[in-house]
Each structure stands twice: as C-alpha cells, then as structure tokens.
Amino acid sequence: PSEAKKHVSGKDVNRDDLRVVRIGTLDYNLCGCMHVPSLRYLQMLYISGFEKTTKGYKIRYIVGDQLLDCTSKRYKVLDEVSQTLAVPHLYAVTGVHRVINENRQLNRDVLVWKQKYYEMLAKELIKDHSDVVVHCFDDIDARSLSMMAQYVVKNYHKNVVFAAKIYDNVHxxxxxxxxxxxDAKEVFAxxxxxxxxxGGGNRAMAQGGGIYKEGMFEEIHQKLAS
Incomplete structure (x- = not known):
C-alpha cells in the first residue's frame, strides 16, 4: 500500500486495499490494472478456490513460477508417500486405506491375544490367594488393568486389588x-x-491413580495381609 500511494500522490483515492502488484519481471503496476497483454505470458494458471465478498467474488489462483514451485513441492510429498506405501501415485489413496484396514485388523488381534493373556494369568493369580487376589504389575496400562480385574471377578468371583506402575504414576x-x-469403594478410599x-467408583468396583511412591506395592501387600 505504501508503494501504491506514491503512484497516486496528490490524488484523493479512498481505497484501503490499494496496492502494487509485481508479476516476476513482466509487470509492476497498481492492483486492478492490466498487468500482461495475454494470459499466455503467465504460461499456466490454476484456480485454487474462491469466496464471496460484499463486492463480488474473490478468486484465489496460482500462476507461473509460483505454480511450478508449488506443484514441485506437492509432487515431492506425493512421491515420498508413494514410496512409503509402495504404490504408484494414482493409487496412494488405496494404499492409505490398506494401511488403515491392516491397523484395524492388528488392533482386533491385540484384543484377542490380551483376552488369552488374561485367561492364562488369572489361573496363575488365583492359585496362591484365597479371598482377595492382590497383584502389582509393571507391564500393563490402566485400561488393561481394569479389564483384567473384571475378568477375575466375573469368572472366579474373587475380590481383587490390582496395582500398576505406569512410568512415574500408579493406577x-x-x-x-x-x-x-x-466394599471396593471403601477399600479404594x-x-x-x-x-x-x-478416582472413585462404587461398591462393586473403584479405581484411580496418582504419583508412584517407592515401596508402595510392598505396603499394599502388608496392609491387605493384616
């Protein structure tokens, strides 16, 4: 805008959007003027979108070297994606859907193997416990810990107190x-x-977490044993 005002000095121009447009080495002129004799001087033009304004429509477009640079960058990204998915450019979307489906199948397989793990571990845990099954884990997440407790309660009707160290936290x-x-709620409290x-819960099940304390698991065992 500051450059544009120099071209119309001494004139009363009430335009806030007045500006100078530079098109490579072809033209340097006020916005709204004819910048090139013909569109062929721009070599190529891509309309990327438009929006309606109070004065009409504003068209967004890319031309010339700017379009070549933009296309080159996008092609490079597409090329990297195609190499990663091991598919041609035209089948990149198909490759993405394939990866998504494979991931979903892997998640289903994980759930199946987790269930088998629960069944095997539950049989081992109830051997050395009478009424209350107490166990502390260092290789399980909070959701799996909850599912493990539910499995033992449902299938063996045992009271359960499970704890898991998750990085610097405990659940x-x-x-x-x-x-x-x-009373699960009272014990957890x-x-x-x-x-x-x-955390919290009800008489049937309660859970929660916080910062792990050294020697915490040993204290839990002693407290329940007494």
Whole structure:
C-alpha cells in the first residue's frame, strides 16, 4: 500500500486495499490494472478456490513460477508417500486405506491375544490367594488393568486389588467378587487417602491413580495381609 500511494500522490483515492502488484519481471503496476497483454505470458494458471465478498467474488489462483514451485513441492510429498506405501501415485489413496484396514485388523488381534493373556494369568493369580487376589504389575496400562480385574471377578468371583506402575504414576483397581464384607469403594478410599490418589467408583468396583511412591506395592501387600 505504501508503494501504491506514491503512484497516486496528490490524488484523493479512498481505497484501503490499494496496492502494487509485481508479476516476476513482466509487470509492476497498481492492483486492478492490466498487468500482461495475454494470459499466455503467465504460461499456466490454476484456480485454487474462491469466496464471496460484499463486492463480488474473490478468486484465489496460482500462476507461473509460483505454480511450478508449488506443484514441485506437492509432487515431492506425493512421491515420498508413494514410496512409503509402495504404490504408484494414482493409487496412494488405496494404499492409505490398506494401511488403515491392516491397523484395524492388528488392533482386533491385540484384543484377542490380551483376552488369552488374561485367561492364562488369572489361573496363575488365583492359585496362591484365597479371598482377595492382590497383584502389582509393571507391564500393563490402566485400561488393561481394569479389564483384567473384571475378568477375575466375573469368572472366579474373587475380590481383587490390582496395582500398576505406569512410568512415574500408579493406577489401582479394586473390585468386589460378590463378597458382602468387601466394599471396593471403601477399600479404594483407604488407598486414595494414604497415597493421595484421584478416582472413585462404587461398591462393586473403584479405581484411580496418582504419583508412584517407592515401596508402595510392598505396603499394599502388608496392609491387605493384616
């Protein structure tokens, strides 16, 4: 705009959008003027979109060297994608859908293997426990810990107290196996108060987490044993 005002100095031009447009070495002129004798001087033109304004329509386009540069960058990205997916450019979308479907199948397989793991581990856990199954994990996430507790309660009707160290945090799940004297919410509340855990639940199942404390698992075992 500052350059444009120099071209119309001394004239009363009430235009806030007045500006100078430079098109390579072809033209340097005020916006709205004829910049090139013919579109063939631009070599190529791509209309990327448009929007309606109060004065009409504003058209977005790319031309000349700018279009070549933009196309080159996009082609490079497409080439990298095609190499990664091992498919030609025209089948890049098909390759993406293939990867998505394979990922979904892998997730389904993971769930199946997790269920088998729960079944095997549950049989081992109930061998050395009577009413309350207590176990601390260091290789399981919070969601899997909850599912593991639900499996033991449902299939073996045991009370459960499971804890898992997840990086610097801890997650505790307490579940009741239909034992009238075992209130999962009350048991969890004791741990929550002692270790400053956040969470909650009901009589059947309660869970939550917080910062892991050294020696925490040993204290949980001792507390439940007494």
């Amino acid at each position: 505790i799940v307490v579940a009741s196996g239909d034992t009238a004297s075992f 004791q741990f929550a108060e002692q270790y400053h855990l956040k």
